[in-house]
Amino acid sequence: MRIDIVTIFPEMCAGPLGLSMMGRAREKGLLDLRVHDLREWATDRHRRVDDEPYGGGQGMVMKCEPWFAAVEALRGEGTRTVLMTPQGRRFCQAEAEAFAECGHLVVLCGHYEGIDHRVVEALVDDEISIGDYVLTNGAIAANVFTDAVVRLIPGVLGDERSAEEESFSDGLLEAPCYTRPAEFRGMKVPAVLLEGNHAKIAAWKRERARERTAAVRPDLLAGEG
Numbered sequence: 001m002r003i004d005i006v007t008i009f010p011e012m013c014a015g016p017l018g019l020s021m022m023g024r025a026r027e028k029g030l031l032d033l034r035v036h037d038l039r040e041w042a043t044d045r046h047r048r049v050d051d052e053p054y055g056g057g058q059g060m061v062m063k064c065e066p067w068f069a070a071v072e073a074l075r076g077e078g079t080r081t082v083l084m085t086p087q088g089r090r091f092c093q094a095e096a097e098a099f100a101e102c103g104h105l106v107v108l109c110g111h112y113e114g115i116d117h118r119v120v121e122a123l124v125d126d127e128i129s130i131g132d133y134v135l136t137n138g139a140i141a142a143n144v145f146t147d148a149v150v151r152l153i154p155g156v157l158g159d160e161r162s163a164e165e166e167s168f169s170d171g172l173l174e175a176p177c178y179t180r181p182a183e184f185r186g187m188k189v190p191a192v193l194l195e196g197n198h199a200k201i202a203a204w205k206r207e208r209a210r211e212r213t214a215a216v217r218p219d220l221l222a223g224e225g
């Protein structure tokens, strides 16, 4: 998969997306990630990418020209163009699974008060929010989005089962997990996990997952998640 991220803060993406699983996905050739500075496509002397809003109001608005030039330079046949914005539809695991099927994503990171709406109307396929809160800029959201999508590309995770068994893929949070020692400061690992009966362990995990989901995220059990 190829992902192009366009932002005025390329360092915010290049660092986190060069490490750990994302770094390894790139080394294995499963991810071709390119992070671009939007100012590369600014044409005026000061490389301005924002201007005052028509109609007044707080803050600055990102201009059409550099965004159109960037997207037109980067997109090709079959590209999906995604804008990270708190105005978007809320990102979730099912969305991540759908985006993981795409061959090429161009991810636009907003900043300031927003982006000239002509960019959204003419260029953007999906407006995506990573949650109901406002970040200082979309580059942070692009990191979250990219990580959640790329780890679902076959071969990125060492153990394919870890993506299948995890939270949200079955609509429940995960059961608690433990490792050695079996007792620490008087706190014991649940006996069922030490006994090696796999059917009993699976039933125990399902029950704990249901309990935890009911306590913390009842909306998931009600099918609203």
Ligand code: ADE
Residues within 6 Å of the ligand: 084, 085, 086, 110, 128, 129, 130, 131, 132, 133, 134, 135, 136, 137, 138, 141
């Ligand atoms: N930019 C600022 N806040 C955001 C959010 N919650 N999701 C996506 N992009 C954003």
